[in-house]
Amino acid sequence: MPPSTLRFAPLALAALCLCVPHAACAADGPGSAAVAWWVWPIALFVVTFLLGVVAVLGGVGGAVLFVPIVSGFFPFHLDFVRGAGLLLALCGALAAGPSLLRSGMASMRLALPLALVGSIASIFGALLGLALPASVVQTALGATILAIVALMLRTQGREAAPAAKPDALANALKMHGIYHDPATGADVEWRARNTVAGLATFAVIGLLAGMFGLGAGWANVPALNILMGVPLKLAAGTSSFLLSVIDTSAAWVYLNRGAMLPILVVPSCVGIMLGARIGARLLRTAPTRLIRRTVLILLVFAGLRALLKGLGIWN
Amino acid sequence: MELKRPLVSAHVSSHVSDEQLRYAAWMDAGTRIGFLVLVATFCVYASGLAAPHVSFADLPKYWILPIDQYLAATGGPVGWGWVAFVARGDYMNFIGVAFLGVVTMACYLRILPPLLAKRDWVFAAVAFLELAVLLAAASGAITGGH
Numbered sequence: 001m002p003p004s005t006l007r008f009a010p011l012a013l014a015a016l017c018l019c020v021p022h023a024a025c026a027a028d029g030p031g032s033a034a035v036a037w038w039v040w041p042i043a044l045f046v047v048t049f050l051l052g053v054v055a056v057l058g059g060v061g062g063a064v065l066f067v068p069i070v071s072g073f074f075p076f077h078l079d080f081v082r083g084a085g086l087l088l089a090l091c092g093a094l095a096a097g098p099s100l101l102r103s104g105m106a107s108m109r110l111a112l113p114l115a116l117v118g119s120i121a122s123i124f125g126a127l128l129g130l131a132l133p134a135s136v137v138q139t140a141l142g143a144t145i146l147a148i149v150a151l152m153l154r155t156q157g158r159e160a161a162p163a164a165k166p167d168a169l170a171n172a173l174k175m176h177g178i179y180h181d182p183a184t185g186a187d188v189e190w191r192a193r194n195t196v197a198g199l200a201t202f203a204v205i206g207l208l209a210g211m212f213g214l215g216a217g218w219a220n221v222p223a224l225n226i227l228m229g230v231p232l233k234l235a236a237g238t239s240s241f242l243l244s245v246i247d248t249s250a251a252w253v254y255l256n257r258g259a260m261l262p263i264l265v266v267p268s269c270v271g272i273m274l275g276a277r278i279g280a281r282l283l284r285t286a287p288t289r290l291i292r293r294t295v296l297i298l299l300v301f302a303g304l305r306a307l308l309k310g311l312g313i314w315n
Numbered sequence: 316m317e318l319k320r321p322l323v324s325a326h327v328s329s330h331v332s333d334e335q336l337r338y339a340a341w342m343d344a345g346t347r348i349g350f351l352v353l354v355a356t357f358c359v360y361a362s363g364l365a366a367p368h369v370s371f372a373d374l375p376k377y378w379i380l381p382i383d384q385y386l387a388a389t390g391g392p393v394g395w396g397w398v399a400f401v402a403r404g405d406y407m408n409f410i411g412v413a414f415l416g417v418v419t420m421a422c423y424l425r426i427l428p429p430l431l432a433k434r435d436w437v438f439a440a441v442a443f444l445e446l447a448v449l450l451a452a453a454s455g456a457i458t459g460g461h
Contacts, residue, residue, distance in 0.1 A: 035375065037371040037372065037374055037375055038371070040375075041361075075375065075378065075379050076378050076379070077378060077379055077380055077381055077382070077385070079381055079382040079385075080378060080382070087412060087415070090415060090416075091350070091415065094342060094345075094346040094349070094415060094418060094419075095346060095350075097339065097342050097343075097346070098339040098340070098342050098343035098346070099339075101331070101335050101336070101338060101339035101342070102328070102331060102335075102336060102339045103328055103331075104328030104330050104331045104335075107335075108332070108334070108335045108338060108426075109332075109438070112438065112441045112442060112445065113441050115445060116441055116444055116445045116448065119445065119448050119449065119452075120448055123448070123451075123452050123457060127457065130382065134381055172437065173437060173438075173441075174437070174438070177330065178330045179328065179330060180328045180329070180330060187330070244342070244418075244419055245419055245445065245449075248416055248418075248419040248420075248449060248452075249448060249449060249452045250452075251412075251415075251416055252416050252449070252452035252453045252457075253452060253457055255409065255412055255413065255416060256393060256394050256395075256452075256453075256455045256457065257382055257393060258382060258385070258386050258391050258392060258393050258397070259382045260408075260409065260412055261378055262356075262357055262360055262405055262408035262409075263371075263374065263378075263405075264378070265408070265412065266353060266354070266357040266408065269353070270354065
């Protein structure tokens with residue numbers, strides 16, 4: 001795929017999403033048996049492949065696009081889509097984790113206490129999501145996606161100054177260290193601040209991740225960098241590692257509840273991972289600013305769709 | 316999602332602790348096996364080599380339902396009940412999903428002994444508590460529902 005044509009990837013994705021329900025509604029409503037079953041895994045593969053490409057280029061996690069788009073434009077019930085979203089985020093985090101940990105771009109020292117709070121909260125989030133009526137969860141999902149867009153716009157291009165002094169809890173948990181930045185060739189000393197507020201924030205992030213199956217990269221990085229004063233690169237790497245723990249807890253709840261449809265999960269995981277590989281390769285040459293803007297528009301569109309679907313206005 | 320290939324030859328920083336490297340090694344191996352199992356079982360399922368519990372023709376009638384109604388309509392299992400259904404193509408895929416869910420637990424289990432040996436009590440306690448949380452989530456006792 002030539003980089004110059006990449007600007008059309010989000011548009012192609014939007015067009016595909018709009019076409020899917022028309023195909024599905026050929027007979028008596030979404031999910032009708034009038035559409036051959038095999039159309040859905042192929043459509044999922046194509047859509048998630050494109051999602052994988054634009055997610056990397058747009059600097060967002062795949063699940064944050066996957067859940068609102070697939071729940072809004074595919075016939076699968078939201079319970080299954082959220083379970084698949086968590087697994088998709090988990091697969092990506094597990095794949096990225098080893099190299100991040102080995103290179104020191106993710107810190108277990110920093111992640112483990114936050115992951116503990118986040119994973120407990122994500123279990124409650126998953127239970128809450130499975131207990132609430134789908135319309136309520138869909139409405140809340142739409143509102144959350146729109147809030148994520150606002151957060152992304154607010155924090156875009158911002159990088160907090162590193163924490164000068166750790167707080168008492170960060171000291172007790174030894175949330176400090178050194179990482180090697182290969183870009184500058186320098187060893188960077190880091191320490192965390194606002195640990196209590198950080199733990200509380202990760203409880204909320206875990207709750208939302210479990211409830212909506214969104215993964216949580218969209219919130220992890222600003223929480224680690226802006227709130228806790230962790231350098232941006234370490235925050236991004238540690239965020240990916242955190243996802244692998246937080247999403248595991250919530251994914252077990254969905255798996256134990258039986259909310260895993262292989263026909264939804266596997267083509268989506270494979271599609272988004274292949275797309276992410278292509279996206280990562282194109283990262284240097286693609287018009288990323290334009291794509292990031294388009295991804296934000298896509299998120300607004302998907303968020304509005306989820307909101308209106310949840311409210312029963314656009315079914 | 317930024318995907319980075321789990322490389323055996325990835326740059327290893329001298330600032331990385333021994334337990335972090337151990338965690339990474341198990342995470343890498345577990346993830347590779349989990350993906351392979353996930354894709355292999357899906358191929359068995361999609362090719363029809365193992366008959367599914369819910370046929371492909373019927374599936375679109377059920378996937379629009381909330382999970383409770385889906386289970387009631389299909390007679391599907393909850394908790395670890397899927398193990399009894401594992402010979403059926405659709406539930407065979409749960410092996411790969413469950414394996415990926417076990418990877419993090421195995422990694423935590425791997426780092427506990429070196430942490431205890433180093434007498435890093437605080438970090439060991441955090442790792443032990445996380446393991447307990449993950450085990451509780453995986454136990455099948457927490458399933459929720461509408």
